[in-house]
Structures are given as C-alpha cells and as structure tokens.
Amino acid sequence: MRHLTLALDIMGGDNGPHIILSAALKALNEFPQLNFIFCGDEGVITSWLKQHSSILSNRYSIVHCDQQVLMDDNPVTALRHKKDSSMACAIKHVKNGQADACVSAGNTGALLAIACSQLKTLSGVNRPALVSSLPTAKGQKAYLLDLGATVQSDAQTLLQNAVMGSVLAQEIGGIKRPKVAILNVGEEQIKGPASIKQAGRLLADSEHINYIGFVEGDDIFNDIADVIVTDGFSGNIALKSCEGLVKLLIEQIKRDARRNFLSKIMAKLAMPLLRRLYLRVNPDQYNGASLIGLRGIVVKSHGNASDEAFLYAIREAVQEASRQVPTKIKDKIENLLMERS
Amino acid sequence: MRHLTLALDIMGGDNGPHIILSAALKALNEFPQLNFIFCGDEGVITSWLKQHSSILSNRYSIVHCDQQVLMDDNPVTALRHKKDSSMACAIKHVKNGQADACVSAGNTGALLAIACSQLKTLSGVNRPALVSSLPTAKGQKAYLLDLGATVQSDAQTLLQNAVMGSVLAQEIGGIKRPKVAILNVGEEQIKGPASIKQAGRLLADSEHINYIGFVEGDDIFNDIADVIVTDGFSGNIALKSCEGLVKLLIEQIKRDARRNFLSKIMAKLAMPLLRRLYLRVNPDQYNGASLIGLRGIVVKSHGNASDEAFLYAIREAVQEASRQVPTKIKDKIENLLMERS
Incomplete structure (x- = not known):
C-alpha cells in the first residue's frame, strides 16, 4: 500500500x-x-x-x-x-x-x-450517490445505491449510479464483472415508472454494464445481483424499513423472553445473530456508507x-x-x- | 351480522x-x-x-x-x-x-x-390502492398503502390514500382517530420530492385527517402512526425488502444450524417466531391485502x-x-x- x-x-x-x-x-x-x-x-x-x-x-x-x-x-x-x-x-x-x-x-x-x-x-x-453493501443469503454482498443522496433520479442518473456501483463492486468488492439490476415493482419490462423503464433500456444498451434486468425488493438479499440501482427515495425507504423490521424482531424476542424459561433461553441465543444482522442492514454502522x-x-x-x-x-x-x-x-x-x- | x-x-x-x-x-x-x-x-x-x-x-x-x-x-x-x-x-x-x-x-x-x-x-x-396492515413493536398494527396498485402518486392521490387508510384503520382496525403519516426520507418538512412535500401540506390542512407528519422507513413498525401513506412504488419496495430480509434471516439461521449442536437448538427455537414474522410482513399471506x-x-x-x-x-x-x-x-x-x- x-x-x-x-x-x-x-x-x-x-x-x-x-x-x-x-x-x-x-x-x-x-x-x-x-x-x-x-x-x-x-x-x-x-x-x-x-x-x-x-x-x-x-x-x-x-x-x-x-x-x-x-x-x-x-x-x-x-x-x-x-x-x-x-x-x-x-x-x-x-x-x-x-x-x-x-x-x-x-x-x-x-x-x-x-x-x-x-x-x-x-x-x-449529474448527482452524487450514497452507497453501501448489504448482506446476502450466500454470505456475499450487494451494493445498493442511491441510499438517499438524491431523492429523485432520472434515467441518466440511474445509469450513472449503475456505473458507479459497478466500479465499487469491482474495486472494493473484488467482483470481476458485477451483475447490475434496477430495483422495480416487478421483473417484466413493462413494469414501473417511465424513468425506470427508460433506465432499463439505457443499461441494456450499454456494453460497460453487465445488466441483468429489474429485480424486486426481496431480491436485494438473494444474490441475484451484485449492484442494485435505485433512486435515493426508494433506496432510503428500503434500507430504513429493513432496519425497522430488525428492531421489531429484537423487540418481539425480548417480549417473548418474559413469557417463560424456554423463551428466555431462546432470546439469549438468538439475540447475537439479530444484533449482527441489525448492524449489517444498518450499513453505515457496519462499514460506512460512501458518498460517490x-x-x-x-x-x-x-x-x-x-x-x-x-x-x-x-x-x-x-x-x-x-x-x-x-x-x-x-x-x-x-x-x-x-x-x- | x-x-x-x-x-x-x-x-x-x-x-x-x-x-x-x-x-x-x-x-x-x-x-x-x-x-x-x-x-x-x-x-x-x-x-x-x-x-x-x-x-x-x-x-x-x-x-x-x-x-x-x-x-x-x-x-x-x-x-x-x-x-x-x-x-x-x-x-x-x-x-x-x-x-x-x-x-x-x-x-x-x-x-x-x-x-x-x-x-x-x-x-x-383518482386511483385505487392496495393496502394491508403490518405488525408493530407494541403488538398493534399499522396500515401501509399503497403497496403497488399505482406506481406513481401525486399529492392528491396521497391525500386520498390518507383518507382511505384512515377509514380502514377506523372501521377494521377499531382505531378511533387514526394517526396518519407520510413515508419520507426524513422527518423535516423540507425533506423529500415535491409531491410528498405538497401532500404534507394538504394533509396538514385537512380536518378530516389526524396528520402527524413525515416518518421514515424504520418508523413503519414502531407504533408512531396507524396509517402510513406512500406511493405504490415505495410501498411495494418497502414491503418486499422486508420480506427479503426475513427470508435472509431464515437462511442464515438454517446455515448457522449446521455449525454445531447449540446453533441447531437455537435454530429450532427461533424458526417458529421467524416464520410467524415472515407471514406478517408478507401481509397478503397473513390476512390478505385489500384493493380499496x-x-x-x-x-x-x-x-x-x-x-x-x-x-x-x-x-x-x-x-x-x-x-x-x-x-x-x-x-x-x-x-x-x-x-x-
């Protein structure tokens, strides 16, 4: 170095x-x-x-x-x-x-x-993006951007996010040819707002991006894509909702623990895993979020x-x-x- | 009846x-x-x-x-x-x-x-909305809408979603004066896209809605609001991301279970809770989603x-x-x- x-x-x-x-x-x-x-x-x-x-x-x-x-x-x-x-x-x-x-x-x-x-x-x-990596089911990571730097993004900005996310996945994540997806409400090409559909066409047309198509929210964590592109509004909502859900889970396990001895033991055992996950879906707490x-x-x-x-x-x-x-x-x-x- | x-x-x-x-x-x-x-x-x-x-x-x-x-x-x-x-x-x-x-x-x-x-x-x-209730930390429920019926919503549509969500929370949820919030990337009035800010003003001006302001993604589950209003794109992304996260958690616990005897027991104990939660963040699986x-x-x-x-x-x-x-x-x-x- x-x-x-x-x-x-x-x-x-x-x-x-x-x-x-x-x-x-x-x-x-x-x-x-x-x-x-x-x-x-x-x-x-x-x-x-x-x-x-x-x-x-x-x-x-x-x-x-x-x-x-x-x-x-x-x-x-x-x-x-x-x-x-x-x-x-x-x-x-x-x-x-x-x-x-x-x-x-x-x-x-x-x-x-x-x-x-x-x-x-x-x-x-056009605009900077806030990006971080999230854990996936196979223990890999997925780069999600934008997490809130730019609340509304047109197709060009999404295309640029795709390029920037690919660079990060390549240089920091060590992924040779990162698979890039756009976050949408369905996988079909006809789905979503106009800016998303247009971004889909731009990404598909570019040789510089290994574009795999649209993915849905539940695909963030399932290793389909290495880079998931979205506008800052949806990215922020996705991340924060997940953060809220893990907090809810921790609360529920704590409440359950008061019920009986078995629940108490279970809570003790499950808590470290949940806290680890909480840190990871709260990525700037885990490894920082980068403004790129x-x-x-x-x-x-x-x-x-x-x-x-x-x-x-x-x-x-x-x-x-x-x-x-x-x-x-x-x-x-x-x-x-x-x-x- | x-x-x-x-x-x-x-x-x-x-x-x-x-x-x-x-x-x-x-x-x-x-x-x-x-x-x-x-x-x-x-x-x-x-x-x-x-x-x-x-x-x-x-x-x-x-x-x-x-x-x-x-x-x-x-x-x-x-x-x-x-x-x-x-x-x-x-x-x-x-x-x-x-x-x-x-x-x-x-x-x-x-x-x-x-x-x-x-x-x-x-x-x-103007437009129908898909709505369902999500679990909250105190064991209450929060009505989230739109979950994907209308991908882009202007301020008027968000206002109508607020009214429709309030009616559902009142009539089905039994909540007398449901607290209504708008999902946004921050709580301050200056945050978010123009349509959200305008919707915030419309809701604040209406006597028919008990508007409490903007909330962030992690507030969905924390009992701040009874009704959370958003466009179908963000609502769908929020819900599906949470679904994906619970799936990830289930996967991780399963994988951990293979490690040693203690992890195996923990997995056995934690799984029912996770499955229950999975059903609840997958609300149409839990209690149906209504098209209103x-x-x-x-x-x-x-x-x-x-x-x-x-x-x-x-x-x-x-x-x-x-x-x-x-x-x-x-x-x-x-x-x-x-x-x-």
Missing part, C-alpha cells in the same frame, strides 16, 4: 471524540503506511492522545476547528454558517489534496451538503458508531483511496459518454 | 381449489350469516364438495367458468382474453350486486386490472396461501363488507372534497 492520509472529523457523531480517536489509533496499528489529519477541538484531542499514545505521534497532525456540526443542525445552516467546523475542515483537506479521503460520523444531511458544495461531482456525473460521484472520497460512519464500527469506515476509506475509486469512476463514466456520443 | 355473500375465485392461487374450498367451509362454520358464490370449474368444485360437506350446501352456489387466469398471465391478456375466468366471474358478481365482496389468491396484476376495469373507482378517488378506492370490495390472498391464510382473507372481506368500507370511503372523500371546494 502506498502512503495514505485520511482526514477525520473528530467531533462528529453521538459518542464523542474518544471513539473516533480510539478507532484511529487501531487503524494506525493496522495500516503502517497510514497517516491522519485530526480535525476538531485541539485541547480535547491533545488531552485524549496524551493518555493513549506516544509512539505514533509522528503519523498524525491536528488541525484545530472552532466549530462543530451538531446532529440536529439544518444542512443549509451547517453549510453556510459553520465553515470552520471539524466536518468542513476534513472535507477541505480532501479538496486541497492534503488528504486522500475523509471520514465522518456526523450529521448525514450536513455532510452531503458540505461535501457536494466543496468537492463537486465528477465530470459526467464526487471529486474526492467521503465515507460516512453511523452517528452512533462504536470505535469498532468507525474502524470499519476507516478501512473502507483506505480501500477506496488505495484503489483510487473516484479516478476509476471518472474513467468509466467517460467510456460511457463516448459510447453514447 | 347481516346476511353476506362473498364471491370466491376458486381457481386462483398456486395451491389448488381444495385450499380455497376448505377455507370456505371453515368460514361457513365461523359465520352463520355468510353465503358463498364459488366461481370456477364446476366438476372440480362439485367433486371436492361431495367428499367434504353436505349440510352446508344451501349456503353456497356454484358458477361454472371455462377459463382460469394463470399466475404468469400478462394482466392485459387476462383482462382482454379471459373474460370467462373464475377471477373475472367473482369480480362481476360484486359489480352486479350479487356478492358483497370477492376474494382471490390469483395473479395480482390481473386482479388489479380486472377489478379496476369492472368496478371503477369511487367518485372523487373501488366501487366494491376486493381482497387479495397470497398465491401461496394455505387454507388458514385464505380464511384470514375471507375474514377481512367479511369485516369490510359488514362495515361497508366503500360507502364509508365515499362519504369521507365527499367530505374532503367539500372541505376543499
């Missing part, structure tokens, strides 16, 4: 800077070529680091920021009035080329707004991430940076544009 | 006429005032009934149909070329007033097409329904018929129109 520098938003997230710093120290041990720029309150960072590390101090720098984006800040407010926030600082370092990627567990809306405004989309990309289509790498970790979860997001950022995902996306989008011109 | 007549599509579904006839006989025992019109192959029906009943024979009639809508028939083909199908026959009896409701486990697309074409929408209703907004009652049971599941769908139809749901919807839509004129 070549030398990489990641900028971290130390103040983002619900659980405090120590979670993020703790994940960062673990990552420094894991990746010998990695360096960090810690963006946040210098006093807080220095005081924590003093107690926890010394030998690694040549592999990070601290950039003090006076402001912090709060979890309930309006994205527009964060963008306009918190220009000196730790989040904006981390993104700025990517923009200026001082960092290869940034990771934040902060307010998603604000992160989207600031990242889009600072980094801009790649040439040929921008001229830089931005990985979002869950607001409530543990240091282990934040470490996953760091690993994702390291992989995307070392595989130069934005460049690969740019190249593939250019090929697509040439094919269509 | 007053005397009620239901028309059943005996030939619909994957599991054969005996499932439906068996459910019908159970229903006759359960509801003394209920009568059936069995639409289907007379030979098949008579031969089954001969072996299974005699004393109830004055409470059903048989209408022979030469055709049958197959599960993979194109809806348009079914509508145009299978006018003598058991499905069309059952719906026609509702249209002619000879039946108070109909139930089918057949091809959903065909059922939608034939029901819409024959029964027409109620005055003031039409001038007649149409309940869809799952293609793969057992006789117990089909009996649920019959019960749903009985309830809707005895509470005269279409009339109640018509009245409430009229009130809404008056409020807005």
